[in-house]
């Protein structure tokens with residue numbers, strides 16, 4: 001059994017976590033065509049929350065009509081959408097674990113011709129690898145084009161558009177907490193999506209002048225979203241995800257920009273549940289691995305609260321991060337393939353390999369809920385009336 005700090009309990013916001021392994025947010029396209037959570041999703045989250053005191057961050061969820069709207073991605077902007085999440089949060093809570101719902105708007109409004117054509121969208125936007133070595137979603141060449149195709153309606157982002165997005169975030173956060181019974185929400189400023197696009201200056205001069213140019217201006221939208229959501233549901237129910245090494249970092253001073261963000265978060269929202277940062281990664285032996293000589297630890301000088309690191313971890317490097325940096329560690333791909341990942345890492349058990357071709361397979365149970373638990377876990381929990389494998 002591991003003695004690493006990875007298995008030391010920690011309080012995050014109002015949650016009492018028994019260990020520091022977090023389920024990373026992952027888009028899996030298992031919702032209905034119109035964005036309602038399915039039984040399949042309940043089963044997936046029931047399985048992944050089987051170790052009590054775990055924190056799971058949900059699929060990136062649409063917070064409003066303007067956020068995106070393509071099929072099979074979950075939504076939470078009407079009361080009905082929010083109610084559909086209840087079986088998931090109930091199941092997670094029955095397992096004595098917690099869920100933060102992640103909210104993302106896409107980098108722009110998708111053109112109608114792609115909006116309802118998931119096959120086409122999948123071909124051009126998803127590819128099978130979430131990120132290339134510099135951090136861009138595979139096939140994405142710029143903020144607007146994916147494999148040479150502009151999938152977004154070209155649109156100037158006016159102050160009014162920005163205000164509408166902020167209202168969407170607030171409405172969705174309120175529904176997530178009060179109706180869906182999530183434990184908190186995670187705001188997504190990663191990988192060139194909308195908030196990140198602002199932070200990175202990706203609209204050029206195609207947005208309101210108060211939101212472009214200086215570091216303060218570029219971060220204004222993200223901080224306004226945080227302010228509004230925090231006012232609605234409280235700091236301790238809000239987490240914030242960043243990817244300082246994502247797209248186009250060479251075009252802006254990403255380090256300076258993210259240090260500014262950390263300082264502002266510490267000053268304005270010192271009780272924020274956590275900051276969650278994606279590390280730079282590199283290909284090695286056909287896999288995307290942690291790029292060990294570069295990491296986001298410098299941000300921990302400016303944000304002293306709970307810090308989750310993610311991206312390319314294996315059990316060994318995760319223990320190192322927990323022990324040396326005092327962080328929580330989020331796992332993505334390994335959690336897809338291992339419903340009992342926490343148990344396996346704790347007891348040094350081998351991990352199931354993941355099947356990348358089924359990462360984004362709309363409504364498909366395969367590659368989603370059919371990865372096996374370890375015999376050791378099943379034996380250890382036998383007779384304990386543990387419903388982890390059933391909905």
Ligand SMILES: Cc1cc2nc3c(=O)[nH]c(=O)nc-3n(C[C@H](O)[C@H](O)[C@H](O)COP(=O)(O)O)c2cc1C
Pocket residue numbers: 024025026027028059060102130188190241278288310311312313330331332333334359360
């Ligand atoms: C299938 C898949 C979907 C993902 N979807 C999201 C997402 O919706 N939101 C997000 O912030 N990151 C998303 N990511 C990135 C993961 O949260 C994580 O940062 C990434 O997989 C690196 O961690 P890993 O090396 O442990 O897989 C996704 C990754 C994968 C593999």
